Structures are given as C-alpha cells and as structure tokens.
Amino acid sequence: MSQLDAVLAHIDADQPQALERLFQLLRIESISTDPAHAAACRDAADWLAADLATMGFDAARRDTPGHPMVVGHGAAEADHAQGPHVLFYGHYDVQPVDPLELWTRAPFDPALEERPAGAVIRARGASDDKGQLMTFLEACRAYRAVTGALPCRISVLLEGEEESGSASLVPFLTENAGELRADLALVCDTGMWDRNTPMITVGLRGMTSETVTIKAADRDLHSGMYGSAAQNPLRILSRLLAGLHDATGRVTLAGFYDGVEDLSAEMRADWAKLDFDAAAFLGEVGLSVPAGEQDFPVLEQISVRPTCEINGISGGYAGPGFKTVLPAEATAKMSFRLVAGQDPEAVRDSFRAYIRAGLPADCSAEFSAHGGAPATTLPSEDPAYQAARAALSDEWERDAVFLSMGGSIPIVGHFQEILGLNSLLVGFAQKDDALHAPNEKYDLRSFHKGIRSWARILHRLAG
Amino acid sequence: MSQLDAVLAHIDADQPQALERLFQLLRIESISTDPAHAAACRDAADWLAADLATMGFDAARRDTPGHPMVVGHGAAEADHAQGPHVLFYGHYDVQPVDPLELWTRAPFDPALEERPAGAVIRARGASDDKGQLMTFLEACRAYRAVTGALPCRISVLLEGEEESGSASLVPFLTENAGELRADLALVCDTGMWDRNTPMITVGLRGMTSETVTIKAADRDLHSGMYGSAAQNPLRILSRLLAGLHDATGRVTLAGFYDGVEDLSAEMRADWAKLDFDAAAFLGEVGLSVPAGEQDFPVLEQISVRPTCEINGISGGYAGPGFKTVLPAEATAKMSFRLVAGQDPEAVRDSFRAYIRAGLPADCSAEFSAHGGAPATTLPSEDPAYQAARAALSDEWERDAVFLSMGGSIPIVGHFQEILGLNSLLVGFAQKDDALHAPNEKYDLRSFHKGIRSWARILHRLAG
Numbered sequence: 001m002s003q004l005d006a007v008l009a010h011i012d013a014d015q016p017q018a019l020e021r022l023f024q025l026l027r028i029e030s031i032s033t034d035p036a037h038a039a040a041c042r043d044a045a046d047w048l049a050a051d052l053a054t055m056g057f058d059a060a061r062r063d064t065p066g067h068p069m070v071v072g073h074g075a076a077e078a079d080h081a082q083g084p085h086v087l088f089y090g091h092y093d094v095q096p097v098d099p100l101e102l103w104t105r106a107p108f109d110p111a112l113e114e115r116p117a118g119a120v121i122r123a124r125g126a127s128d129d130k131g132q133l134m135t136f137l138e139a140c141r142a143y144r145a146v147t148g149a150l151p152c153r154i155s156v157l158l159e160g161e162e163e164s165g166s167a168s169l170v171p172f173l174t175e176n177a178g179e180l181r182a183d184l185a186l187v188c189d190t191g192m193w194d195r196n197t198p199m200i201t202v203g204l205r206g207m208t209s210e211t212v213t214i215k216a217a218d219r220d221l222h223s224g225m226y227g228s229a230a231q232n233p234l235r236i237l238s239r240l241l242a243g244l245h246d247a248t249g250r251v252t253l254a255g256f257y258d259g260v261e262d263l264s265a266e267m268r269a270d271w272a273k274l275d276f277d278a279a280a281f282l283g284e285v286g287l288s289v290p291a292g293e294q295d296f297p298v299l300e301q302i303s304v305r306p307t308c309e310i311n312g313i314s315g316g317y318a319g320p321g322f323k324t325v326l327p328a329e330a331t332a333k334m335s336f337r338l339v340a341g342q343d344p345e346a347v348r349d350s351f352r353a354y355i356r357a358g359l360p361a362d363c364s365a366e367f368s369a370h371g372g373a374p375a376t377t378l379p380s381e382d383p384a385y386q387a388a389r390a391a392l393s394d395e396w397e398r399d400a401v402f403l404s405m406g407g408s409i410p411i412v413g414h415f416q417e418i419l420g421l422n423s424l425l426v427g428f429a430q431k432d433d434a435l436h437a438p439n440e441k442y443d444l445r446s447f448h449k450g451i452r453s454w455a456r457i458l459h460r461l462a463g
Numbered sequence: 464m465s466q467l468d469a470v471l472a473h474i475d476a477d478q479p480q481a482l483e484r485l486f487q488l489l490r491i492e493s494i495s496t497d498p499a500h501a502a503a504c505r506d507a508a509d510w511l512a513a514d515l516a517t518m519g520f521d522a523a524r525r526d527t528p529g530h531p532m533v534v535g536h537g538a539a540e541a542d543h544a545q546g547p548h549v550l551f552y553g554h555y556d557v558q559p560v561d562p563l564e565l566w567t568r569a570p571f572d573p574a575l576e577e578r579p580a581g582a583v584i585r586a587r588g589a590s591d592d593k594g595q596l597m598t599f600l601e602a603c604r605a606y607r608a609v610t611g612a613l614p615c616r617i618s619v620l621l622e623g624e625e626e627s628g629s630a631s632l633v634p635f636l637t638e639n640a641g642e643l644r645a646d647l648a649l650v651c652d653t654g655m656w657d658r659n660t661p662m663i664t665v666g667l668r669g670m671t672s673e674t675v676t677i678k679a680a681d682r683d684l685h686s687g688m689y690g691s692a693a694q695n696p697l698r699i700l701s702r703l704l705a706g707l708h709d710a711t712g713r714v715t716l717a718g719f720y721d722g723v724e725d726l727s728a729e730m731r732a733d734w735a736k737l738d739f740d741a742a743a744f745l746g747e748v749g750l751s752v753p754a755g756e757q758d759f760p761v762l763e764q765i766s767v768r769p770t771c772e773i774n775g776i777s778g779g780y781a782g783p784g785f786k787t788v789l790p791a792e793a794t795a796k797m798s799f800r801l802v803a804g805q806d807p808e809a810v811r812d813s814f815r816a817y818i819r820a821g822l823p824a825d826c827s828a829e830f831s832a833h834g835g836a837p838a839t840t841l842p843s844e845d846p847a848y849q850a851a852r853a854a855l856s857d858e859w860e861r862d863a864v865f866l867s868m869g870g871s872i873p874i875v876g877h878f879q880e881i882l883g884l885n886s887l888l889v890g891f892a893q894k895d896d897a898l899h900a901p902n903e904k905y906d907l908r909s910f911h912k913g914i915r916s917w918a919r920i921l922h923r924l925a926g
Contacts, residue, residue, distance in 0.1 A: 205687065207787075209785050209787070211785075216749075216750065217748040217749050217750050218748055218749030219748060219749075221748060222870070223770070223772045223774060223798055223800070224670075224800060224869045224870030224871065225869055225870060226765065227765070227770040227772045227798075227800055227869065228712065228754065228755035228764050228768065228770040228771075228772070229741075229745065229753050229754060229755045229761045229764040229765045230745065230748065230754055231750060231754045232754070232772055232773060234704075234773040234774075234775070234776050234795075235704070235705075235707075235708070235772075235773055237701075237776075238700075238701045238702075238704035238705045238773065238776070241697075241701040241705075242698075242701045242702040242704075242705035242706075243705075244698075245698070249691065278692075281692075282692065282693065282825075285680040285681055285682060285684060285689070286679075286680050286682075286825070287679065287680050287693055287694065287825045288824060289823070290692050291691065291692060291693055291694045291695070291823065291825075292691035292692045298692045301691050301692040302688065302689065302690070302691070302692045305691065307686070307690040307691040308691075309690045309691070309695055309698075309787075309789060310695060310697040310698055310701065310779065311686060311697075311779050311780055311786060311787055311790075312697070312778065312780040312786070312788070312790075313697050313700075313701070313777070313778055313779065313781075313793065314776065314777055314781035315775065315776055316773065316774050316776065316796065317774055317775040317796060318775045318776075318777035318794070318796070322672050322674075322774070322796060322798070322833045322834070323774060323775070323796075324670075324672070324772075324774055324798050325774055325775070326772060326774070327774075327775070330776065331781070332697075333779065333780060333781070333785060333786075335690075335785070335787050337686070337687060337690055337691075360752070360754065361751065361752035362745075362749070362750045362751055362752055362754075370784070370785045371785070406687045406688055406690065407685070407687030407688060408687065
C-alpha cells in the first residue's frame with residue numbers, strides 16, 4: 001500500500017471522528033458581524049489553534065483590533081523539507097442566522113440529515129467556511145497520523161472577519177508578510193462545477209465603479225414653466241446611458257475591449273463539455289433570453305467577458321403621487337466588470353470622456369470614483385495547478401475543470417499584492433448549499449471526498 | 464363727461480380710501496394652510512361680505528368643511544338688466560410667510576414704500592390675491608358711487624383655500640351651480656406681460672401624467688453573477704426614455720402631434736412684438752441654450768407646444784457608497800404638457816404602446832395613471848374677449864396681448880366643466896411681485912390702473 005493509499009484509508013476510517021470535530025466547531029456561534037458574538041469568535045479561534053497544535057502545528061490565536069486570526073506553521077517530513085511551502089487560508093466566522101424561523105433546526109446544533117441525494121451536514125457554517133476549512137485540516141491530520149509528519153511545509157491562516165468586511169486582514173498581512181510568505185496559497189472557499197465535477201477557479205473579474213451626476217439649471221424647475229426649453233438632466237442621463245451598448249450588446253466605450261482576448265480554443269472546448277444550462281441559469285430568476293453580447297455564450301458573458309452595468313439611477317421626484325419637477329441634477333451608479341487585459345483606470349477615463357463628449361450645452365457632469373481593481377488571472381499552466389487538477393480528477397474520477405468567475409474574491413488580490421502569492425482556489429461547496437441563508441448545509445460527500453482531495457493535492461504538490 | 468369718465472375720475476379721487484380698504488384686508492392674517500389661522504380666514508371672509516354689502520351686493524359668508532367662501536350678487540342698472548351676467552372669482556387666502564427673517568417689514572403690516580420704479584404696496588397678499596381682487600371690487604364701488612348701480616349683473620365668488628388645495632371648491636361649485644351660473648367668468652389671478660403691456664391669457668396647457676415601472680428578473684440580482692446576461696431594467700428604461708425625443712427635440716410618440724396646430728400667423732406676429740428675451744429667461748436659472756423643439760422659439764416651447772418630460776427616475780441603489788445590484792425593476796414618472804387638439808388619453812395610450820413595443824424578452828411594464836386633462840383654449844375671437852382687450856389697450860395705451868400659459872389654472876377648468884363658463888383671465892401682477900416669497904409687493908400703479916382697467920372692461924362688456 002502506497003503512502004497516499006494509507007492516508008486515504010485512514011481518512012475513510014476516521015470519518016466519524018472527523019465529523020464530530022466539525023460538529024464541535026459548528027456549535028461555536030462565531031457570527032462576526034454581531035458584537036454580542038465576539039467571545040464566540042475568540043472561542044472558535046482558540047478551538048482551531050488547539051486543534052492545529054494536536055497535529056504538530058506551531059499555532060496560536062493572534063489578536064487584532066477586530067476578531068482574532070489563527071496562524072499555524074507545520075514542518076514537512078524530512079524528505080520534503082525543501083519542497084513547496086503552501087499557505088492555507090480559510091475563515092471560521094459565519095453569517096448571521098436571521099430569519100431564524102425559516103430554519104428547520106437550530107442553526108448551531110449541527111446534525112447529519114439523510115436526504116434522497118445523500119447525507120448532508122446541517123448547520124450555519126457547515127459549508128461556508130467551517131466545513132470547507134476542516135477538509136484541509138483533516139487531510140493534514142491524516143498525513144500526520146499515518147506518516148508522523150506533513151507532506152510539505154504548510155502554514156495556515158484562518159480569518160474571523162470574512163463575513164463582516166475583513167477590516168483587519170490587510171493590516172495583518174502587511175505586518176506579518178515575512179512570516180506568511182510562501183510559494184502558493186491554497187484557498188478553500190469556492191465550489192464544484194456540479195455534484196460530480198471538481199473545479200479550479202483560475203480567473204476572477206476586476207471592477208471599475210463610478211458615480212456620475214449630470215447637472216443643468218442651478219435649481220429645480222417647474223416643468224409647466226420651463227419644460228422642454230430647459231435641459232432636463234434625467235433626459236440627458238437616459239440618452240447617455242442608452243448609448244453605452246450597441247444593438248448586439250457590445251459596450252461602445254472607446255478602447256473598452258482593448259487587450260481583451262477571446263477564451264482560448266482549449267478552454268472553450270473544455271467548457272463546452274460542461275453542458276452549462278443557460279436556460280436553467282436564467283430560468284431560476286424568472287428570465288429566459290440572454291441579454292449580453294450576442295456573439296458569446298451565457299457562460300462566457302457571466303465570467304470572461306467585460307460588462308457595463310447601471311446599478312442605480314436617481315433624480316427628480318420618486319415618492320408617491322406626482323410632482324411636475326425638472327430636477328437640477330440626476331445621478332447614476334455604474335460598474336464595469338473587467339477581464340484580463342483591461343486597465344480599470346483606462347475604463348474609467350473612457351467612460352468619463354464619453355459622458356463629457358455627449359453633454360449638451362448648459363450641462364455638466366461630476367464624477368466620483370469608487371473601486372478600481374484589475375481582473376485576476378491565475379497561472380493554470382503552472383505545474384502546481386496541473387498537479388491539483390490531476391489530483392482532483394483522480395479523486396472524483398472526472399476531469400477537473402479550470403473556470404473563471406464573474407465576481408471577485410478579495411483575498412486572492414491581497415495575497416498577490418501583499419505576499420506575492422498566487423492562490424489555488426479549490427472548494428467542494430454545491431450550488432444548493434444555501435450559503436448566507438437559512439438551512440445551510442454541506443454534503444457529507446463534499447466533506448469526505450474534500451478531505452481525500454486535499455490529501456491527493458498535497459501528495460502531488462509535494463512531488 | 465361721459466359716465467365712464469366720471470367713474471374713472473371717481474376712482475382717481477378715491478385712491479387714498481381704496482388703499483386704506485386694501486390695507487384693512489391685508490392686515491388679516493388669512494393663511495389658509497395653517498389651522499391656527501382659521502379664525503383669521505373667517506374674519507377675511509366676513510370683512511369681504513360686509514364690504515360687498517356696502518356697494519349693494521346681496522353678499523354672505525358661506526361656510527364649507529374648510530375655510531368659507533364669500534358669494535355676492537349685484538343687480539345691474541335698469542338699462543342693463545338683460546345684459547351679460549359676469550361671475551368674478553378671486554381668493555382671500557394667502558401663503559405662509561416663512562422665512563420671516565427675510566422680510567424687511569412685518570408681512571401683515573402693509574405699507575406703501577417708495578421705490579425707484581414707483582411706489583409699491585408691501586405685504587403678504589398685496590398681489591396674490593387680495594390686491595388683485597380689490598381692483599375689481601373698487602371698480603364696482605366706483606360705478607355704484609357714480610351711477611347708483613352696477614354696469615351689468617355681477618356675481619362674486621371669493622375662495623379661502625386657493626393656496627392650500629381648494630378642497631371645498633368643486634363640491635361648492637357643484638352644490639351651488641344653479642346660483643353661480645353666469646355668462647362669463649372674470650378671474651383676476653394672473654399678471655401683465657411686462658410693466659406696460661396688459662395681457663389676457665387665452666390658452667392653458669393640459670397634462671397627462673404617468674408612472675411606468677419596467678420589470679425583468681423576479682428578484683434583485685448580483686451584477687457579478689448575472690451582469691450582462693440578465694436584463695437590467697435600468698438599462699431598458701434608459702433606452703426607452705432616450706427614444707422619446709428625436710435629435711431636433713420633437714417627441715417621437717406615434718400620433719403625438721395629431722391635431723396640434725401652429726400658432727396663427729396673427730398671434731405669432733403679435734408675440735414677435737413682445738420682444739421676449741429668451742436669453743434672460745434661461746439665464747435666470749443658469750442656462751443659455753434652448754433645449755426644446757428646434758423649429759420653435761422658446762416662448763412657443765414653453766406655452767403652446769406640447770412637451771414630454773421625465774420628472775423622476777428611481778431604481779437600484781441610490782445611497783452612499785456602492786452596491787453591485789441589478790435591480791428587479793426601475794421606475795420613471797413622466798408628464799406630457801398638452802395643447803389644443805391633443806387628447807390626454809390618446810397620449811397616454813401612445814406612450815404605453817411605445818413602451819410595450821420596445822420591451823425586450825423577459826421584460827414587462829406596469830403603468831399607473833395620474834392626472835389627465837386637456838388643454839384649455841379660451842375664445843379670444845368672442846366679443847367679450849375683444850371688448851376686454853380694447854378696454855385694457857385704452858387704459859394702458861398699448862395693445863393688450865393674448866397669450867398662452869405653459870401651466871394650468873384649475874379654476875378655469877372647474878368653471879368650464881361645472882358651470883359651462885369661459886373665463887376671462889386678466890390680472891395686473893408683475894414678474895417681480897415675489898408671490899409666495901418674502902417681501903411680496905403689488906405696484907401701486909397696478910392697483911390704481913387695475914381698478915381703472917376693470918371699470919373700462921365692465922363698461923365695454925355692458926355695451
């Protein structure tokens with residue numbers, strides 16, 4: 001029996017104990033956004049530091065101005081002392097549980113429930129992120145139990161403020177950059193493509209967000225006295241916003257697509273195999289026809305194509321009844337999702353230039369910049385990513401897929417900027433895990449095969 | 464000396480007494496919107512009923528659920544007993560006086576102030592509408608003093624809720640329609656074109672107002688997950704609103720201009736003489752370039768051309784900071800100013816059809832009707848209007864002008880609908896009278912020549 005087989009066998013045999021450990025962590029009410037739960041957050045950090053210590057980590061709760069971090073460092077087996085050093089990231093804090101009346105059981109009283117599709121672990125945090133982070137810790141524990149050491153140098157960073165804004169994260173990373181630097185970050189806070197297909201997220205869109213206010217007369221006017229003769233900022237704003245897309249759904253801003261590359265033929269072929277059900281994706285929210293760029297399939301529209309969206313418009317009278325006002329100004333909040341090759345500030349500049357060029361006489365525009373962050377592209381060609389892909393494919397007996405996400409995961413950017421680290425984004429959540437909602441669950445299969453997956457990934461990374 | 468000359472001479476001689484009577488009325492704090500001033504409103508009504516009685520009117524305060532009306536009926540000289548019967552309308556209530564600290568004297572302590580351009584009567588209500596309504600009553604008084612009777616049958620209706628919504632007006636007109644029916648209404652609540660040019664308002668625009676809500680997905684969506692692939696109601700609304708006008712400022716709705724006629728060559732020629740200063744009109748509110756239909760001068764844009772205006776837009780996130788939401792719906796409040804020939808419901812139908820035809824897949828529109836009222840055109844060719852024009856031209860030694868107004872005067876519609884009466888809209892207010900604002904005034908010249916104007920109008924109407 002190979003060392004890996006022994007570790008996997010240990011994981012299988014230790015499953016009841018692993019589940020009980022997860023239940024202990026799930027019973028701690030570590031809701032980070034609620035100050036009344038600060039002690040519970042500290043308890044969760046202490047529990048994790050103690051658990052890491054049992055498997056040979058030099059681990060401690062590390063206080064911050066907010067909720068504490070947990071940092072642990074584990075040495076590798078002698079054979080791998082010079083191998084890659086990985087930094088695992090997860091978070092022990094959870095979302096609030098309101099509305100409590102919608103839960104079918106108490107959210108901090110975890111239990112295994114049998115369901116037609118298989119057993120699930122029901123509790124707040126079962127998936128996000130206590131269940132996920134424990135898949136990694138259990139893999140480390142099994143290695144330690146079987147081999148007496150970890151398969152490679154492993155550091156662990158567990159956060160307690162991910163669900164409440166991560167106020168302490170950047171200062172902590174900055175102050176402890178020397179200690180935390182490694183070769184690769186492992187992040188377990190994402191999901192699988194579907195119940196049987198593991199996924200590695202290798203692209204995250206960036207964003208430029210911006211508020212624009214169009215102004216005309218120096219006061220609100222009466223539409224009976226000034227209507228049509230005076231510029232109406234709502235009309236100007238509507239016209240300008242309407243011009244941001246052409247009839248095919250393409251964004252019209254000058255240079256917007258500069259540097260944007262089509263999906264590689266290889267990835268497009270991979271994605272085609274996924275059999276993404278665009279009709280089901282849209283149907284779930286009451287829609288049926290894709291509204292984005294006509295030349296791209298929905299899966300690309302929502303992940304690897306840049307977008308321009310209006311997130312809010314306000315101006316004039318919006319209350320009940322009616323008021324015949326021509327407002328002095330009108331405002332729109334805009335966001336642009338960016339992909340590799342796009343410069344957030346160039347997009348902002350192009351938007352501002354477009355608005356300014358379209359202003360009629362007597363109108364002015366004021367702009368206010370919100371965020372601006374470029375897209376993140378992770379090196380899927382890198383041996384570590386290929387190793388992780390092979391390990392996942394072995395465990396799930398199906399090719400793991402490299403995918404891009406439409407949103408962003410801030411920790412990935414922080415690791416790149418502060419620690420110079422790429423992140424390997426692997427997770428075992430399912431779309432129906434009810435993250436942030438009542439009756440959150442984690443499939444027992446995700447938990448079990450997640451642990452086995454990490455054991456395989458560590459084995460491959462350690463070479 | 465003709466009878467009219469005798470009446471005018473009496474008016475001139477009686478000026479100090481007329482001013483003192485106006486001051487008495489101005490001292491009554493008849494702010495209709497403030498319940499604390501209800502007794503003052505009744506005092507003003509009583510004062511007016513008593514004053515009407517002194518000149519031979521059968522007059523009384525008439526209580527309503529709100530502030531009282533005053534109604535008076537005066538018989539004509541025997542010679543004119545079969546002549547036209549006029550119903551004069553004015554209102555004795557006034558606007559609140561806040562902010563009091565901006566007044567240069569107590570608002571209910573009227574005084575004559577000498578100013579470079581001539582003496583002014585300073586007080587709340589000096590112009591709107593106590594000063595204006597007293598011009599008519601003083602003309603009646605002078606006729607009665609000189610001839611012993613009124614020049615024609617005159618009824619008077621004075622309202623006490625014009626500045627606070629006129630809640631009692633329609634019920635009162637309806638209940639007393641038989642008593643109030645006459646041949647022509649005289650309304651003294653408008654102004655002069657400029658200091659030297661008298662004006663008769665002969666057109667008032669109507670209005671259709673409407674709220675439209677565009678809906679797409681059945682819930683708010685995250686723009687990182689659904690952006691571009693899902694319809695964004697803000698984007699659809701912007702596109703639809705942007706299409707309501709063409710590049711020349713014309714409204715694009717099907718049939719919108721059906722029945723709309725250009726200003727007659729005669730009126731256009733008259734108006735050209737007025738030397739309307741569009742630059743000054745726009746400059747006063749910080750604008751410089753007309754924004755309406757390119758083919759029409761500003762004065763026509765704001766008075767005799769129909770318009771389409773957006774009075775409010777709301778949807779998505781409008782608070783501080785940013786939220787990457789795709790809202791489930793977006794709303795606009797629209798108003799259409801209508802001119803003679805336009806049907807308010809046809810305009811509403813055309814707008815709704817335009818919106819529905821422009822909706823992409825998965826989007827729906829909900830509509831909510833607010834007001835709908837056709838434009839009012841008064842019969843400027845009618846002998847009564849021609850008589851009034853001649854009388855005003857005599858008094859001011861300058862041709863009186865027939866003009867149309869961009870807004871609406873509700874009493875005109877009520878008189879047409881309930882009493883079947885056209886209104887002759889004549890007034891002597893100036894643009895700088897500070898109606899509804901601190902330091903309201905009425906030119907002494909407006910008061911004096913206003914009285915003389917009404918004497919001349921009554922003389923001509925009585926034939």
